[in-house]
Amino acid sequence: MAKVKRNRTKWRTARTSDPLELYELAVQSPDAEVRMVDRVWKHFGRPGLPHSLREDFAGTCAISAEWIRRRATNSALCIDLDPAVLSWARRHHLSKLTPAQRRRITLRRADVCSANGGPVDAIAALNFSYFIHKSRRALVDYFRHIYGQLGPNGVLLLDAYGGADSFLELTERRSLDGFRYLWETLRYNPISGEVHMAIHFEFPDGTALRRAFTYDWRLWSIPEVTEALAEAGFRRSVTFWEGTDRRTGSGNGHFRPSTRGEACEGWVAYIAAAR
Numbered sequence: 001m002a003k004v005k006r007n008r009t010k011w012r013t014a015r016t017s018d019p020l021e022l023y024e025l026a027v028q029s030p031d032a033e034v035r036m037v038d039r040v041w042k043h044f045g046r047p048g049l050p051h052s053l054r055e056d057f058a059g060t061c062a063i064s065a066e067w068i069r070r071r072a073t074n075s076a077l078c079i080d081l082d083p084a085v086l087s088w089a090r091r092h093h094l095s096k097l098t099p100a101q102r103r104r105i106t107l108r109r110a111d112v113c114s115a116n117g118g119p120v121d122a123i124a125a126l127n128f129s130y131f132i133h134k135s136r137r138a139l140v141d142y143f144r145h146i147y148g149q150l151g152p153n154g155v156l157l158l159d160a161y162g163g164a165d166s167f168l169e170l171t172e173r174r175s176l177d178g179f180r181y182l183w184e185t186l187r188y189n190p191i192s193g194e195v196h197m198a199i200h201f202e203f204p205d206g207t208a209l210r211r212a213f214t215y216d217w218r219l220w221s222i223p224e225v226t227e228a229l230a231e232a233g234f235r236r237s238v239t240f241w242e243g244t245d246r247r248t249g250s251g252n253g254h255f256r257p258s259t260r261g262e263a264c265e266g267w268v269a270y271i272a273a274a275r
């Protein structure tokens, strides 16, 4: 397996790369995310384990595919507006599931703001996708809608990013397996809070996929999000803040329920809420 990866590294160029594959490699950790869903369930004192997951803004459905593999009793409903990305999910993730596993996952092309799917144990809306809601009213309406899609013990998992650098028009770069990932703030408007973001990929041969993905968002703060959740009916919410690696001073990948964060240059946090 490692050998295949090393060979791939040599081959990666803009022409031969699949942007959705690179997206997953750069910004997703489905294993950590499904563990986080279980953790949030326990954090709110829910009995047993959660089984049904709705993944909003599901994109390639990587989290749901992992959820299906995690327990034979798990089911997932993936919701995304883009038929192309859902068909990619079918080819790249559903094709790797067994027929029995495939029967437990449903892909639906729909708007998360109106899609119904029956009561579920957990909803995950990750990689800041709910930032598409630019007004407080739109954000609360979305949270109210998904509140209604949760069972009585239901929990919600979101994430958020921020920090001093998030208000600057900067590019963050990371070298990954045979390519470079760039996360650029193209424009931040301090008056409206709107932010335009882009993901670019660069390759060792000098080629690049510029603006492979772009986002037109509002950069919400954690208290704005938790207040909107409360207004939508969620009785409790909690922020999981990342610990700091003492050696490097950066995040250590361990998230703990916290009421006090750190005024650093950049942070990513999970926000969880319960009915």
Ligand SMILES: C[S@@+](CC[C@H](N)C(=O)[O-])C[C@H]1O[C@@H](n2cnc3c(N)ncnc32)[C@H](O)[C@@H]1O
Residues within 6 Å of the ligand: 027, 028, 056, 057, 058, 059, 060, 079, 080, 081, 082, 085, 110, 111, 112, 113, 125, 126, 127, 129, 132
């Ligand atoms: C940033 S990607 C998120 C992918 C994945 N959930 C993740 O964690 O990385 C955003 C996805 O949301 C979808 N999307 C945007 N607006 C939507 C809406 N109103 N309803 C459903 N899907 C939407 C887009 O098609 C895109 O696939």
